[in-house]
Amino acid sequence: MHIELSEEQLLLRDSVRQFAEEVVKPRAKEIDETGEFPRQFFAQAGELGLAGVAVPEEYGGAGMDPLSYSIVIEEISRACASSGVILSVNNSLACDPILKFGTEDQKQSYLKPLARGQMLGCFALTEPEAGSDPAAIRTSAVRQGEEYVLNGNKVFITNGTDADIAIVFATLDREKRHKAITAFIVPADTPGYSHGTHEYKLGVNASGTTELSFADMRIPVNQRLGGEGEGFKVAMSALDGGRLGIASQAVGIAQVAFEEALAYSRQREQFGHPIVDFQAIQFYLADMSTEIDAARLLTWKAAWAKGSGRRFSLEAAQAKLFASEMAQRVTSKALQIHGGYGYVREYNVERYFRDARIAEIYEGTSEIQKMVISNWVIENS
Numbered sequence: 533m534h535i536e537l538s539e540e541q542l543l544l545r546d547s548v549r550q551f552a553e554e555v556v557k558p559r560a561k562e563i564d565e566t567g568e569f570p571r572q573f574f575a576q577a578g579e580l581g582l583a584g585v586a587v588p589e590e591y592g593g594a595g596m597d598p599l600s601y602s603i604v605i606e607e608i609s610r611a612c613a614s615s616g617v618i619l620s621v622n623n624s625l626a627c628d629p630i631l632k633f634g635t636e637d638q639k640q641s642y643l644k645p646l647a648r649g650q651m652l653g654c655f656a657l658t659e660p661e662a663g664s665d666p667a668a669i670r671t672s673a674v675r676q677g678e679e680y681v682l683n684g685n686k687v688f689i690t691n692g693t694d695a696d697i698a699i700v701f702a703t704l705d706r707e708k709r710h711k712a713i714t715a716f717i718v719p720a721d722t723p724g725y726s727h728g729t730h731e732y733k734l735g736v737n738a739s740g741t742t743e744l745s746f747a748d749m750r751i752p753v754n755q756r757l758g759g760e761g762e763g764f765k766v767a768m769s770a771l772d773g774g775r776l777g778i779a780s781q782a783v784g785i786a787q788v789a790f791e792e793a794l795a796y797s798r799q800r801e802q803f804g805h806p807i808v809d810f811q812a813i814q815f816y817l818a819d820m821s822t823e824i825d826a827a828r829l830l831t832w833k834a835a836w837a838k839g840s841g842r843r844f845s846l847e848a849a850q851a852k853l854f855a856s857e858m859a860q861r862v863t864s865k866a867l868q869i870h871g872g873y874g875y876v877r878e879y880n881v882e883r884y885f886r887d888a889r890i891a892e893i894y895e896g897t898s899e900i901q902k903m904v905i906s907n908w909v910i911e912n913s
């Protein structure tokens with residue numbers, strides 16, 4: 533089994549790391565505090581090909597593979613977790629479904645600008661009463677001639693405050709649950725479309741999370757993404773890629789927390805020694821580095837499975853489940869190594885601890901990942 537990165541992937545990792553260190557990291561603390569959406573970062577990322585990493589070049593992307601995508605999200609999240617999820621959502625939840633289910637016209641009109649970072653995408657699935665159970669959404673779509681009329685509300689939409697395009701999921705008939713869900717590509721300047729203000733959150737505070745509302749929004753039939761009733765499949769297959777992105781984000785957050793804890797343990801002296809000399813700290817560092825490597829390998833396996841072209845729901849769910857819970861444990865240990873300094877805002881580690889928490893919740897909670905994994909292993913073993 534070959535698990536080394538190729539020359540091209542190593543080059544990508546180094547150049548993205550440099551961009552992240554020079555451009556993304558210096559603003560991470562400030563945008564966490566203010567909640568400002570880093571639109572300039574997104575445009576710069578787009579110029580570097582990071583807004584559509586695995587989108588073919590003919591549609592405005594960088595034409596790379598899913599493992600390259602994972603590397604990009606890890607490196608950006610190592611500098612700023614908000615920026616990591618902004619990019620992950622644009623790549624996985626906006627570009628991917630158009631690439632997979634879109635018509636040629638939709639790819640030309642919407643995928644190209646999204647993949648180039650000229651437009652920002654969001655994914656409008658979750659509703660106040662439909663989070664883990666998206667088959668229960670209430671946003672309605674009623675066909676009237678060559679248009680659909682959409683009405684409803686969405687919540688917790690990452691990138692929602694700044695998105696130019698939303699992938700919106702609506703139902704043609706609530707009784708039919710997932711079989712009636714239909715996806716639409718909706719430009720944010722469509723009459724009837726509006727968004728709320730930015731939600732202040734525990735972590736990833738600059739990711740533009742907000743509500744969306746649709747009031748008698750008229751969407752032409754040619755903006756339907758996939759067929760009538762195919763929307764649930766569009767959402768679920770996009771979320772498989774999204775979960776790979778969130779696993780990569782969790783690895784990036786854990787990696788930087790580990791690096792800063794190691795550096796701190798070398799310079800912090802107690803009892804006349806740097807604390808790295810104490811076995812308690814050494815064992816923390818051993819556990820942290822082992823868990824990060826395990827999570828990264830599961831994440832790379834999910835990327836490889838995506839690249840094979842087959843359904844990879846199992847690998848994506850396993851990677852997200854393990855990597856997100858790992859990031860919680862690793863950032864907690866990193867905070868513990870920092871002692872009292874870990875608990876104050878002067879150091880970054882409390883931010884990493886807060887940022888890591890969401891990875892166990894969005895794009896399917898840990899409990900949902902366990903449902904996906906157990907269903908798969910019970911049916912296929």
Ligand code: CAA
Pocket residue numbers: 621655657658663664665666667688689690710764765768769771772843845894895896897900903904
């Ligand atoms: N790919 C393709 N098709 C899929 C699929 C996938 N990954 N998963 C399910 N399907 C298909 C099934 O094959 C089935 O098809 P048929 O009708 O042809 O048999 C159909 O979809 C229904 O599948 P289920 O019966 O398994 O559906 P369910 O209602 O029991 O739900 C679930 C399954 C795994 C619990 C799913 O509802 C789920 O993933 N819930 C979590 C939702 C979620 O992750 N939300 C995140 C919101 S977005 C977000 O957080 C983004 C952000 O802003 C950061």
